[in-house]
Structures are given as structure tokens and as C-alpha cells.
Amino acid sequence: MATVTGxxxxxxxxxxxxxxxxxxLTEREPAPRTGAGRPAVGxxxxxxxxxxxxxxxxxDYRGACVVDLAGTVRHRLVEPGDQRLAGPQxxxxxxxxxxxxxxxxxxxxxxxxxxxxxxxxxxxxxGGVVRIAPNLGWQDVVVGELPGGPAMTVDNEANLAALxxxxxxxxxxxxxYVSGEIGIGAGIVLDGALYRGSRGWSGxxxxxxxxxxxxxxxxxxxxxxxxxxxxxxxxRAAGSDTVAALAIAAAxxxxxxxxxxxxxxxxxxxxxxxxxxxxxxxTIVLGGCYASLLPWLRDGIAAEAGRRVLTAAWSxxxxxxxxxxxxxxxxxxAGSVLRGVxxxxxxxxxxxxP
Amino acid sequence: MATVTGxxxxxxxxxxxxxxxxxxLTEREPAPRTGAGRPAVGxxxxxxxxxxxxxxxxxDYRGACVVDLAGTVRHRLVEPGDQRLAGPQxxxxxxxxxxxxxxxxxxxxxxxxxxxxxxxxxxxxxGGVVRIAPNLGWQDVVVGELPGGPAMTVDNEANLAALxxxxxxxxxxxxxYVSGEIGIGAGIVLDGALYRGSRGWSGxxxxxxxxxxxxxxxxxxxxxxxxxxxxxxxxRAAGSDTVAALAIAAAxxxxxxxxxxxxxxxxxxxxxxxxxxxxxxxTIVLGGCYASLLPWLRDGIAAEAGRRVLTAAWSxxxxxxxxxxxxxxxxxxAGSVLRGVxxxxxxxxxxxxP
Numbered sequence: 001m002a003t004v005t006g007x008x009x010x011x012x013x014x015x016x017x018x019x020x021x022x023x024x025l026t027e028r029e030p031a032p033r034t035g036a037g038r039p040a041v042g043x044x045x046x047x048x049x050x051x052x053x054x055x056x057x058x059x060d061y062r063g064a065c066v067v068d069l070a071g072t073v074r075h076r077l078v079e080p081g082d083q084r085l086a087g088p089q090x091x092x093x094x095x096x097x098x099x100x101x102x103x104x105x106x107x108x109x110x111x112x113x114x115x116x117x118x119x120x121x122x123x124x125x126x127g128g129v130v131r132i133a134p135n136l137g138w139q140d141v142v143v144g145e146l147p148g149g150p151a152m153t154v155d156n157e158a159n160l161a162a163l164x165x166x167x168x169x170x171x172x173x174x175x176x177y178v179s180g181e182i183g184i185g186a187g188i189v190l191d192g193a194l195y196r197g198s199r200g201w202s203g204x205x206x207x208x209x210x211x212x213x214x215x216x217x218x219x220x221x222x223x224x225x226x227x228x229x230x231x232x233x234x235x236r237a238a239g240s241d242t243v244a245a246l247a248i249a250a251a252x253x254x255x256x257x258x259x260x261x262x263x264x265x266x267x268x269x270x271x272x273x274x275x276x277x278x279x280x281x282x283t284i285v286l287g288g289c290y291a292s293l294l295p296w297l298r299d300g301i302a303a304e305a306g307r308r309v310l311t312a313a314w315s316x317x318x319x320x321x322x323x324x325x326x327x328x329x330x331x332x333x334a335g336s337v338l339r340g341v342x343x344x345x346x347x348x349x350x351x352x353x354p
Numbered sequence: 355m356a357t358v359t360g361x362x363x364x365x366x367x368x369x370x371x372x373x374x375x376x377x378x379l380t381e382r383e384p385a386p387r388t389g390a391g392r393p394a395v396g397x398x399x400x401x402x403x404x405x406x407x408x409x410x411x412x413x414d415y416r417g418a419c420v421v422d423l424a425g426t427v428r429h430r431l432v433e434p435g436d437q438r439l440a441g442p443q444x445x446x447x448x449x450x451x452x453x454x455x456x457x458x459x460x461x462x463x464x465x466x467x468x469x470x471x472x473x474x475x476x477x478x479x480x481g482g483v484v485r486i487a488p489n490l491g492w493q494d495v496v497v498g499e500l501p502g503g504p505a506m507t508v509d510n511e512a513n514l515a516a517l518x519x520x521x522x523x524x525x526x527x528x529x530x531y532v533s534g535e536i537g538i539g540a541g542i543v544l545d546g547a548l549y550r551g552s553r554g555w556s557g558x559x560x561x562x563x564x565x566x567x568x569x570x571x572x573x574x575x576x577x578x579x580x581x582x583x584x585x586x587x588x589x590r591a592a593g594s595d596t597v598a599a600l601a602i603a604a605a606x607x608x609x610x611x612x613x614x615x616x617x618x619x620x621x622x623x624x625x626x627x628x629x630x631x632x633x634x635x636x637t638i639v640l641g642g643c644y645a646s647l648l649p650w651l652r653d654g655i656a657a658e659a660g661r662r663v664l665t666a667a668w669s670x671x672x673x674x675x676x677x678x679x680x681x682x683x684x685x686x687x688a689g690s691v692l693r694g695v696x697x698x699x700x701x702x703x704x705x706x707x708p
Binding site for chain 2: 201
């Protein structure tokens with residue numbers, strides 16, 4: 001450890017003592033001695049240490065999850081239901097109830113919830129206002145606090161999912177995460193860090209026009225990618241009720257399902273080509289409903305990207321399914337809380353206790 | 355100076371002595387005394403100091419310019435002519451002759467050419483190979499050295515123009531420069547620095563599809579922006595022979611000219627909306643032929659961007675004409691040589707002399 005970090009043995013030892021005292025680490029039996037030197041004391045993440053509360057409001061569900069410092073998902077609560085009908089106040093009130101249940105479950109496990117992050121499919125200001133979330137029908141929604149805590153921040157769902165993939169995935173330092181929900185967002189990772197844009201509003205891939213005279217989009221424009229490859233558009237074209245039903249129909253070779261996915265793949269490939277031509281990233285990670293549908297989308301995306309990416313002959317675009325699957329944004333939100341703890345353990349250790 | 359840089363007066367004094375001895379600065383008469391303290395010795399850039407040789411091969415011309423350390427363009431040589439017909443070997447040989455003439459003119463002025471940078475409308479590898487320049491018809495062209503020197507590097511023309519604008523322009527830290535030539539490229543500046551992409555191949559805005567079933571593009575795909583808003587496409591639609599003639603026709607209110615520019619503006623606005631939605635930059639700088647045509651393009655771009663940029667209601671896209679005009683890439687190339695000198699004056703001062 002001293003070699004890698006430049007820290008002395010004494011410094012590390014004092015830091016470990018702090019983390020053990022603070023409940024982030026526990027000591028366990030030394031591992032069997034395998035080489036020279038004194039046997040090292042084994043360390044494990046404390047089972048009753050801090051946890052992150054990941055929350056999400058998306059178009060057709062809201063959810064909460066509790067992830068511990070070892071990365072284990074301890075609880076996952078998802079309530080399906082159209083959040084557009086609910087309106088922001090009812091959606092946020094329902095989320096508050098879900099968060100309280102998740103926090104109670106975490107505390108029953110002996111965990112301390114270190115914070116909460118909420119993922120939303122929209123553009124969020126630094127002050128936690130959802131400026132616009134076209135598919136929710138939200139505009140200038142002030143999210144506020146969770147009743148009873150913990151402190152909550154708000155972020156874009158594709159950004160959080162990209163951060164989650166960056167934590168767990170075996171990914172290059174440059175990639176774009178594409179979130180296939182009813183809306184389509186992107187989280188752009190450049191040189192190992194999330195690129196948020198000058199005001200945090202980057203990654204709106206869902207509104208790349210596929211045909212400028214195409215169908216009307218909820219954003220007010222026409223022919224946006226979401227109208228061709230968004231979850232609702234694909235299910236409608238396929239005549240399927242759910243993503244799972246669509247995957248089953250496609251696996252069974254049903255023509256309507258395969259045609260719908262081929263068309264969605266071509267539209268996605270057109271947008272992916274634009275992203276690659278502009279940003280020169282080589283890897284695209286497909287999440288949300290695209291993670292499970294990738295087997296039937298892949299050829300359509302690759303064909304269109306191969307045709308439109310100027311450098312495709314030298315360096316074909318790499319397409320990968322998201323490791324975290326459809327929960328990537330919510331898990332990324334919880335991970336984002338834990339990253340905050342690990343980036344500044346002293347701050348967490350010195351927190352006010354009840 | 356000590357306050358701003360943290361350097362001591364003695365260090366600065368020694369540095370200035372080096373720069374004066376090395377021929378980068380000259381001392382001049384002290385400025386009239388206006389406050390307390392000893393009068394400062396005046397300093398000016400040396401008239402016989404280093405100069406940058408900026409070179410460009412574009413689709414319908416090749417050029418060379420000499421810029422001195424004060425930013426003054428001392429010589430500008432442009433040879434119109436279709437470089438596609440010439441082929442890479444002849445184009446590069448012609449460029450070599452032009453570079454030799456420019457260097458001779460610089461030396462006759464007493465300047466020392468510190469290096470050369472060549473701007474090309476294509477994707478360049480770190481090793482100076484033009485991987486692909488669709489509008490020139492170049493693929494895997496090894497550029498090589500200038501006969502007789504100086505050392506030359508190769509870069510993308512839109513990247514160099516963006517760097518040139520960054521040097522001279524009163525621009526925010528995030529902007530995208532759009533180069534309107536026969537091809538259309540972009541130089542992306544994020545947080546005050548050029549974003550090159552993972553392999554240096556970023557900014558290919560010209561191949562954003564406007565209509566996936568549109569006219570064939572030289573890149574092999576269909577419906578790319580260049581086929582709607584590239585210089586050749588706009589001149590053809592307007593029935594004008596040159597950009598200057600098109601501007602005159604538009605100023606005179608001729609319908610064909612105005613219609614062609616309105617259509618080009620709408621296509622450009624669609625692509626600009628995609629760039630802003632993806633990257634969250636607020637400012638677009640229009641260069642090449644767009645700099646002089648902006649009065650007639652502006653409304654079309656702004657209308658389409660206003661319709662398609664999700665955040666347009668809170669923050670309209672800012673459109674600006676390039677300060678350096680149609681020579682921006684070549685001037686940016688020369689500036690890039692001078693930036694190298696200023697970033698490491700010691701290296702230039704210790705260069706081997708003939």
C-alpha cells in the first residue's frame with residue numbers, strides 16, 4: 001500500500017484506526033500467512049457501516065434502493081405507475097414515502113443512511129431545480145427535502161447511471177452511456193470523468209432529430225430520436241405491452257417485434273454516429289430497456305454507425321450492454337452517496353450524531 | 355506582476371533579460387511616470403523576433419501566412435484552385451513551394467520562422483497522417499516534411515481555427531467553432547481548452563444527418579449536413595459562383611440567394627441544436643464562408659435551434675461570426691506555432707542556430 005499511495009505505514013495505520021473506530025471498516029482474522037513479514041490484519045467493510053439511498057422518479061415508475069459500502073444492494077423498492085398523471089407534487093410525496101420505507105429497512109439492518117440522491121429524466125440546475133423533464137411534463141420543479149431526511153441531491157438519471165457503470169464496469173476512460181427509457185438520455189464520460197456541460201445540461205441525445213419532419217415530440221420539436229427508439233415508441237410498433245414481453249416475442253422470432261427493433265436500432269445507430277463523429281468516443285454503453293434488448297438492436301445500430309461514422313473503417317464503434325441493467329440510474333444514485341463518503345471519510349466520521 | 359504570477363521581481367527581471375537577449379522582446383523608452391515607484395522599463399515584441407508559418411490545404415485553395423509574435427499578419431499567400439483534382443502529392447508539392455516563398459519573405463523582414471503548422475479539412479493522427487479527408491478525397495496520406503524546413507505538424511482546420519478564435523476572441527470558456535467550407539468541421543472548446551477526443555477525431559459536425567434519405571455525401575453516407583449547408587451546396591442552390599457574389603445577391607434581396615441561405619440556415623440550426631443538446635455549450639462561432647454570410651443565415655439557425663434546444667427558453671443559443679474571418683484556420687495554424695514558443699521560451703532560445 002505504501003508503494004502505491006506514497007503514504008507511510010504509520011499514516012495508513014492511523015487512517016485505518018479512524019475508519020474502524022468510525023464504523024466504516026471492521027478487523028477480521030488475519031489471512032493465512034503466505035510470505036515473508038508479519039501477517040497483515042484482515043479488513044472488511046463494516047456490515048453496519050454507511051449506506052447510500054438511491055432514488056428515482058422516471059416516467060413509468062418510482063423507486064428506492066439501499067446499497068452498502070461493499071456495493072451490495074440491500075433493499076430495492078419499485079412502484080410501477082405513470083408519474084405523468086401524478087404530477088410533480090404527488091410523485092415527490094410518493095417518493096418521500098418510499099424513501100422512508102427504504103430508510104427504515106436500512107436502519108433495521110443496522111446501517112446508517114449517509115445521504116440520498118434522486119435520479120430524474122431531465123435537466124437539473126446546480127440548486128436542485130428540475131428545469132425541464134419533457135417526458136414527465138415537469139418544468140421548474142423545486143424538489144425540496146425528504147421529510148425526516150437524509151439530505152438529498154438531485155441529478156440527471158443518465159449521468160448517475162454513467163457514474164454507476166464507471167464504478168463497476170470494465171470500461172475505457174471515454175464512453176457514452178445511453179439510457180433507454182420512455183425518454184432517452186446520455187451520460188458522457190471523457191477521460192474517466194463525467195462531462196456535465198457548462199450548466200450541467202449535457203447529454204440530451206433523445207432530441208437528436210432522425211427526420212426533421214417526423215412525428216411530434218413532447219419537447220415541442222419534430223422527429224426526435226425518442227419518437228423512433230424510445231421505449232413507448234418501440235413497444236407500440238411491436239404491439240408488445242412490456243419490455244419483457246417484447247424480448248420474448250423477439251426471441252421467438254415474431255416479425256412485428258423484430259421489425260420494430262430493427263427500425264429502433266437504425267434510428268439509435270444514426271444518433272450514435274452523430275455522438276461518435278462529434279466526440280470521438282469509441283464505446284457506447286446501452287442501458288435501461290436497451291440492456292436486455294441489445295441482442296436484437298445490435299445489428300441495426302452497428303450498420304448505421306458503420307455507414308455514418310467517418311472513422312468506422314479504422315475503429316468500429318464498440319457496443320456494450322450496461323452492467324447494472326435497468327436499475328443503473330437508481331444504483332448509480334446510491335453509489336454517488338457512497339462515493340461522497342469515501343472521498344471524504346473524515347467528514348462522515350465527524351458528522352453530528354443523534 | 356509579482357502579485358499575479360507569484361514570481362519575484364528578481365526572477366522576472368532575469369527572465370526578461372533572457373527574452374531580450376534571445377530576441378523575443380526589445381526594451382523601449384520608459385512610459386511617462388504616472389504613480390509611485392520607479393518608472394518601469396517599457397518592453398515591446400521584437401520586430402525581428404520569431405514568426406509562425408501557418409499553412410492550409412482546403413478543397414478549393416491552398417495558402418500560407420506569416421504571423422509575428424505581436425500577432426501581426428506579415429504575409430499572406432493564397433492560391434485558389436481545386437485541390438481534389440491535384441491529388442495529395444501535387445497539392446503537397448505546391449504547398450511546399452508556397453511555404454518556401456512565405457519563409458523567404460519572412461526572412462527578408464528579419465524574422466525567424468519558428469515552425470510551421472498545416473491545416474487540413476480531415477482527421478489527422480498523432481503521427482501526422484491524414485486518416486481521412488472526404489472532401490479532398492484523401493485517405494491515409496503521409497504529409498512528410500517541408501523541403502528546406504522548418505519542422506511542420508499537421509492538424510484539423512476547424513481545431514486550428516477554434517484555437518485562433520480562443521486566442522483573439524472575447525469568447526466564453528465553452529464554445530463550438532463551426533467552419534463553413536465545402537466541408538463543414540467543428541472545433542470544440544470546453545473549459546477554455548480544445549477538446550480533441552480520444553484519438554483527435556472530434557468535431558465532425560458536417561456528417562450530422564439532416565435527412566437520413568437525403569442526397570449522397572462524399573463520406574459514403576446520405577443526407578449529411580454538408581449536402582445542405584456546405585459552401586458548394588449553398589452556391590449551387592443560390593446560382594452564385596462565389597461566396598462574395600452570394601453575399602452581394604443576398605444584400606440586394608435576390609430571392610434565389612435568400613432562399614438558399616434560409617434553407618442552409620435551417621439545416622445548420624438543426625445540427626447546432628444537436629451540438630448544444632449534447633454538449634451544453636451556449637456559444638456557436640461561425641467561421642469560413644459563414645462569417646460573411648451570417649446576416650442571412652442567423653434567423654434560420656436561431657429558429658431551428660430555438661425549436662430543438664431543450665433549454666432554449668432559459669438560455670438562447672448565442673451566434674457569433676468568427677473574428678478571424680475566412681483565414682481563421684491558417685491564422686490559427688501560425689498562432690499555434692507562436693503559442694509553442696511562448697509556452698516554452700527557453701526551448702526556443704536554446705535552439706541550434708545555423
